Amino acid sequence: xxxxxxxxxxxxxxxxxxxxxxxxxxxxxxxxxxxxxxxxxxxxxxxxxxxxxxxxxxxxxxxxxxxxxxxxxxxxxxxxxxxxxxxxxxxxxxxxxxxxxxxxxxxxxxxxxxxxxxxxxxxxxxxxxxxxxxxxxxxxxxxxxxxxxxxxxxxxxxxxxxxxxxxxxxxxxxxxxxxxxxxxxxxxxxxxxxxxxxxxxxxxxxxxxxxxxxxxxxxxxxxxxxxxxxxxxxxxxxxxxxxxxxxxxxxxxxxxxxxxxxxxxxxxxxxxxxxxxxxxxxxxxxxxxxxxxxxxxxxxxxxxxxxxxxxxxxxxxxxxxxxxxxxxxxxxxxxxx
Amino acid sequence: xxxxxxxxxxxxxxxxxxxxxxxxxxxxxxxxxxxxxxxxxxxxxxxxxxxxxxxxxxxxxxxxxxxxxxxxxxxxxxxxxxxxxxxxxxxxxxxxxxxxxxxxxxxxxxxxxxxxxxxxxxxxxxxxxxxxxxxxxxxxxxxxxxxxxxxxxxxxxxxxxxxxxxxxxxxxxxxxxxxxxxxxxxxxxxxxxxxxxxxxxxxxxxxxxxxxxxxxxxxxxxxxxxxxxxxxxxxxxxxxxxxxxxxxxxxxxxxxxxxxxxxxxxxxxxxxxxxxxxxxxxxxxxxxxxxxxxxxxxxxxxxxxxxxxxxxxxxxxxxxxxxxxxxxxxxxxxxxxxxxxxxxxxxxxxxxxxxxxxxxxxxxxxxxxxxxxxxxxxxxxxxxxxxxxxxxxxxxxxxxxxxxxxxxxxxxxxxxxxxxxxxxxxxxxxxxxxxxxxxxxxxxxx
Numbered sequence: 001x002x003x004x005x006x007x008x009x010x011x012x013x014x015x016x017x018x019x020x021x022x023x024x025x026x027x028x029x030x031x032x033x034x035x036x037x038x039x040x041x042x043x044x045x046x047x048x049x050x051x052x053x054x055x056x057x058x059x060x061x062x063x064x065x066x067x068x069x070x071x072x073x074x075x076x077x078x079x080x081x082x083x084x085x086x087x088x089x090x091x092x093x094x095x096x097x098x099x100x101x102x103x104x105x106x107x108x109x110x111x112x113x114x115x116x117x118x119x120x121x122x123x124x125x126x127x128x129x130x131x132x133x134x135x136x137x138x139x140x141x142x143x144x145x146x147x148x149x150x151x152x153x154x155x156x157x158x159x160x161x162x163x164x165x166x167x168x169x170x171x172x173x174x175x176x177x178x179x180x181x182x183x184x185x186x187x188x189x190x191x192x193x194x195x196x197x198x199x200x201x202x203x204x205x206x207x208x209x210x211x212x213x214x215x216x217x218x219x220x221x222x223x224x225x226x227x228x229x230x231x232x233x234x235x236x237x238x239x240x241x242x243x244x245x246x247x248x249x250x251x252x253x254x255x256x257x258x259x260x261x262x263x264x265x266x267x268x269x270x271x272x273x274x275x276x277x278x279x280x281x282x283x284x285x286x287x288x289x290x291x292x293x294x295x296x297x298x299x300x301x302x303x304x305x306x307x308x309x310x311x312x313x314x315x316x317x318x319x320x321x322x323x324x325x326x327x328x329x330x331x332x333x334x335x336x337x
Numbered sequence: 338x339x340x341x342x343x344x345x346x347x348x349x350x351x352x353x354x355x356x357x358x359x360x361x362x363x364x365x366x367x368x369x370x371x372x373x374x375x376x377x378x379x380x381x382x383x384x385x386x387x388x389x390x391x392x393x394x395x396x397x398x399x400x401x402x403x404x405x406x407x408x409x410x411x412x413x414x415x416x417x418x419x420x421x422x423x424x425x426x427x428x429x430x431x432x433x434x435x436x437x438x439x440x441x442x443x444x445x446x447x448x449x450x451x452x453x454x455x456x457x458x459x460x461x462x463x464x465x466x467x468x469x470x471x472x473x474x475x476x477x478x479x480x481x482x483x484x485x486x487x488x489x490x491x492x493x494x495x496x497x498x499x500x501x502x503x504x505x506x507x508x509x510x511x512x513x514x515x516x517x518x519x520x521x522x523x524x525x526x527x528x529x530x531x532x533x534x535x536x537x538x539x540x541x542x543x544x545x546x547x548x549x550x551x552x553x554x555x556x557x558x559x560x561x562x563x564x565x566x567x568x569x570x571x572x573x574x575x576x577x578x579x580x581x582x583x584x585x586x587x588x589x590x591x592x593x594x595x596x597x598x599x600x601x602x603x604x605x606x607x608x609x610x611x612x613x614x615x616x617x618x619x620x621x622x623x624x625x626x627x628x629x630x631x632x633x634x635x636x637x638x639x640x641x642x643x644x645x646x647x648x649x650x651x652x653x654x655x656x657x658x659x660x661x662x663x664x665x666x667x668x669x670x671x672x673x674x675x676x677x678x679x680x681x682x683x684x685x686x687x688x689x690x691x692x693x694x695x696x697x698x699x700x701x702x703x704x705x706x707x708x709x710x711x712x713x714x715x716x717x718x719x720x721x722x723x724x725x726x727x728x729x730x731x732x733x734x735x736x737x738x739x740x741x742x743x744x745x746x747x748x749x750x751x752x753x754x755x756x757x758x759x760x761x762x763x764x765x766x767x768x769x770x771x772x773x774x775x776x777x778x779x780x781x782x783x
Contacts, residue, residue, distance in 0.1 A: 053460040056412055056452040060445070066419055067445040070430050071438025078431025081423030085743040092420050093756070099413035100760050107406050107767050118763075154744035299435030299511070306513050307442055314446035321453045321476070328457060328464065 003304035004072070004294045008287075010311060011068045012280045018061035019276055020180060020269045023173075025055045027181020029098065029126020030174060031204070032119065044119070046197055048106060050188045053329045055102065057322065059095075072307055076287045076297035079147045080140070083288070086158050087136040087166075094129030097121050127174060134173025138166040141279055143229045143289040165226040172215055176272060179208045183252060183268045187261035202256060205264070209253045216249065216275075229289060233282030241281060245274030346737045352746040353425045354736065356753060358722065360417055362715055363757055367411030369714065371451070372485050372530065373537025373568070374404045375478035380564060382471050396561055398462065400541075402771050405459050410764050412452065414757075425746075426739040429729055432508070436501050437494045439513035444487035450480040485533055489526045490517050496721065497521035497590040498730050520590045524583040525721070531576045532714045535676070538569025543707025544772070546700045553695075563693060566683075566703065569710070573680040580673060581636065587724075588637035591731060592646040593655065594724035597662040599633055600626065601647045608633040608645035613667055616659040621649070623663070657726040665719035672713035679706065 028047045035043075069077045081088070101122035105115055139145045139161040146152075146160045186201035220242070224231045234242060252267035285293045298304060378400045385393035419441075423430055430438070454476040461470050494500075500516030501508035545562035548555060588595045595601070600616035600623030601608055610633045614626025631641035638645075648656050679702065686694045729736040 053456040056409065057449065057456055059412065059416070060449045060452050063416060063419060063448060064445045067438070067441045070419075070422070070434050071442050074430050074432070074434025074438065077423055077434060078427040081420075081427045081430075082741065082743070085424060085741070088420055088424060089749060092417055093752075095416055096413045096756060096760065099416075100410050100763065103406050103409035104763050104767050107402060107771060148742070150742045152742070157743050158745070299438070300509075303435045303439070303511055303513055306439060310439065310442055310446075314443070314449075318446055318449055318453075321450055325453045325457055329460065 003301055003308055004298040006308055007068060007072045007298075007304055008280075008284075008294055010308075011065055011072070012277060014061050014064045014068065016273050016276050018058070018065060019176070020272050021054070021058035022061055023130065023177040023272065024180040024184045025051045025058050026098070026126045026130045027177035027179070028185065029123050030130075030178045031181060031185075033123035033127045034178070043197065043200070046189065046194070047185065048102075050185060051102075052106070054325065055099075057325060059099070062095075068307070068311075072299055072304055073287060073294065073297040074299060076292050079288055079292055079297075080136075082148045082157075083145050084136045084139060084161055085148075087132045087139070087161060091129055091132035091136065094125045094132060097125035098129055101125060130173040130177045131170045135166040135170035136161070137173070137279075138169025139163070140288055141169065141223075141230055141283065142166065142227050143283075143286075144227075145288055147288070147292075163226065165222060168219060168222050172212075172219055175208065175212050175215055176275075179205065179212045180268055180272065182208055183256060183261070183264050186256065187265050190259065190261045198259070202259065205256045206253065209249070209256065213249055213253070216245070230279070230282055233284075234278065236282075237284070238278040238282035241274045241278030245271045245278060248274055345742065346740060349740045349742060349746055350737055352750045353740050356746065356750045357421060357425055358719075359750070359757070360414065360421060360753060361722075362718065363761070364411060364414040364418055365714065365718060366536070366711055367407050367414060368485065369533040369536040369711075370404070370407040370540075371411050372481040372533035374400055374407065374541075375474060375481055376534070377537065377541060377564060377568060378404060379471070379474045379478055382474065386467060386471055392557055392560065396557065396564075399771065401459055401462075403768055405455070406764060406767050406771070408451075408455055410760060412448075414760075415448070424743070425741055426729065426736075427741055428739040429734070432734060432739075433730060436498075436508050436511050436513065436516050437491050440487040440490040440494075440517055444484055444491075447480040447483040447487060450476055451484060454480070482530060485530050486526050489529045490522045492721070493521040493525040494519050495728075495730050496525065496594075496725055497586075498733055503733070521586055524579065524586040527579045528576070528583045528717070531572050531579055532717065534572045535569050535576060536710045536714050538565050538567075538572065539676075539703075539710035540707040541565035542569060543704045546703035546707075550697065550700050550704070562703070566693075569676075569706075570680045570683055573676045576673065577677060580670075584636055585638075588645075591725070593648065593651045594657065594662070594720075595637060596646055596648045596651075597657045597659045597724055598666040598720055599623075599645075600659060600663040601633065601645055602649060602659075604644065604647040604650050606634065606644045607631045607642050608637075610636060614663070616663045618659055655727065657724050662720055662724045665716040665723065668716040669713045669720060672709045672716075675709065676706065676713075679703075 028051050032044065032047065066077075069080070101118045105118035105122060142163050142165045144163060146156065148157050148160065152160070182201055182205035186198065186205050189197035189201050220234075223234065248267045248271035252264045252271060255261070255264035255267055283289050285295065287294055287297055299307075378397050381393050381400060382397035384390065385397060454473055457465075457473045458470065458477060461473060465473065494516050497520040498516075499519040500512040500514070502510045542562055542565040545558045545565065548558035549562055552558065584595070584598075587598070599608075600611055600614055602616070602621040602623065607630060609628035609630050611623055611626035611628055614623045616623040633645055634643040635641045637643065648659065682699075683694060686692070725731055727735050727737065729739045
């Protein structure tokens with residue numbers, strides 16, 4: 001295993017954490033979006049309180065993935081920047097509006113109308129961001145992503161990445177975020193002993209969970225038709241993770257039903273982890289299949305080793321700090337309301 | 338075909354550069370507060386812990402709320418920039434990512450720690466014991482500082498590329514540490530970090546100077562004003578020395594940039610220092626400037642008779658737009674001089690009366706210095722970035738070689754302007770609301 005493989009593992013880990021932690025934060029906004037007509041102020045407060053202390057940190061996992069790609073696999077970074085021009089711009093738009101709307105909503109003490117405005121912006125942007133990031137991921141997974149050159153036509157630059165699979169993964173990501181978020185919010189509602197909210201989020205987690213399950217099967221069929229190379233990778237190497245994601249998914253639904261909320265949250269996270277790692281392992285060693293692989297895109301080994309050194313050193317500071325943050329605001333505690 | 342492609346690159350270059358300049362110029366203001374405000378918060382909270390005076394705590398809390406707003410907007414505008422490095426300039430990282438990427442990786446960690454502790458500090462007022470809470474503010478200040486160091490290190494490499502050998506147009510024998518510790522990094526990083534403290538100090542002081550102009554005896558405003566101004570004034574003399582150091586580094590590493598900054602068209606010994614003046618690219622001379630004989634030679638090389646290279650020594654296609662760079666440089670230095678005057682006046686006044694100047698006139702000048710300090714910092718970045726043109730990696734890659742060929746960059750730029758306008762206005766509105774909230778509200782919840 002070379003340093004590029006170790007770095008890929010680090011990058012995939014960061015991506016997984018972004019998908020779970022950042023995804024749950026997006027999911028909270030997605031719930032606001034989809035229930036805009038019904039959400040009570042209490043529900044909203046519950047959501048904002050849950051993501052308040054952690055969303056900034058959760059967002060940084062994305063930056064982390066980006067800098068590793070930029071530094072460790074520069075050719076892949078450049079290729080993705082060209083190929084995913086439109087979806088990344090749209091995702092950026094979402095990121096900008098999500099972050100700023102959240103803060104204006106919580107710190108602006110403006111009129112009711114102004115707050116409603118930022119609440120809506122937050123909800124829409126929270127939905128748009130995973131939609132576009134998810135479709136960008138799908139475009140990579142499809143194995144058909146065209147890397148534009150200087151002579152590529154404007155039309156191909158703008159729409160070349162779109163395929164049936166990208167549309168699917170866009171919506172699939174939104175669904176996953178919504179499910180994660182429902183499970184996490186269920187856990188928080190239960191912790192503060194709020195009966196009505198617990199019932200609400202349990203119901204929502206169960207219904208989205210079932211939908212995500214159906215979508216997942218649909219996704220496998222889609223991959224088999226649209227991305228035969230990836231499907232082959234699933235058959236050769238990725239299948240244990242497909243099974244793991246299935247088991248975790250079912251497990252989390254069962255635990256939601258039984259109101260073992262922490263277990264449900266862990267299982268839901270496990271399901272997402274298995275999906276991402278299943279994808280990564282199935283397309284390994286390609287970063288952007290078929291042509292761009294880890295070894296063709298990587299920086300020289302001495303650079304990668306130095307990065308790994310920096311990352312290890314950084315982790316010594318980062319991991320305890322992160323643990324402190326999560327324990328402080330997310331551990332099981334019933335006293336603080 | 339080649340002609341056609343060349344025309345297209347030119348079409349791409351202007352909107353892409355405008356987009357980068359505008360988003361960077363927006364973010365850098367927020368970044369300054371991300372570096373500087375935590376220091377003010379920590380000092381105020383420390384005074385509270387020391388004295389038990391609630392007013393200090395109120396101050397720390399208010400600043401922490403302002404910090405929350407600025408940090409959140411800064412985090413997303415910073416995210417935009419990191420994506421733009423690829424979206425607008427795919428070849429910059431594609432070619433050089435292995436060389437210059439390491440400080441970005443380090444910055445990733447610094448930003449992460451800042452975000453984590455921002456969460457803990459902002460939401461921890463009630464949850465943590467007072468002293469522990471104060472300590473959780475430290476990592477914010479330290480990692481904010483380090484973020485600035487790492488990012489500017491990466492930028493300094495674009496000015497003074499190092500840490501590789503070029504073989505067949507590709508970098509080999511890459512040494513990321515040598516790239517980080519390049520000839521420009523020390524001066525440029527220090528210059529920017531000090532600028533961040535100056536911008537924070539002067540801007541915050543400006544805000545409370547306005548408050549003092551309305552309510553002369555307001556203790557809360559007086560303390561905030563004093564503390565912020567103190568932060569700024571301490572760094573004024575430091576910045577003068579660092580600025581001089583920066584100029585000497587530029588003279589050594591990028592003589593053409595220095596020539597543009599100074600409007601020096603002809604190579605000459607005993608080159609004069611020009612104050613003001615309008616560089617005329619057509620007649621190749623800088624007119625209407627006040628000239629101090631030998632001044633530029635001395636400031637650049639510590640020798641009144643040293644030879645300073647003029648723009649005529651460089652091929653026309655390798656020189657930056659002189660007028661913009663010269664003007665921006667004059668603005669930065671001019672404002673810097675005003676800061677120095679202010680610092681000297683305060684020091685003199687303190688030595689004489691053991692007190693801060695309290696006159697209306699002084700307060701108004703403090704109000705003006707807030708926006709001026711931001712203008713000076715932006716002008717400094719114009720000097721650095723425009724002065725490096727036409728290169729994106731000085732001497733190795735032209736900006737035109739790195740630019741994206743994606744369509745619609747003008748549209749992206751227009752949209753970005755609109756979005757940033759909304760976010761900018763909303764940020765200022767949110768800050769003003771926080772400032773005008775009644776005192777009692779400040780003590781509840783984060």
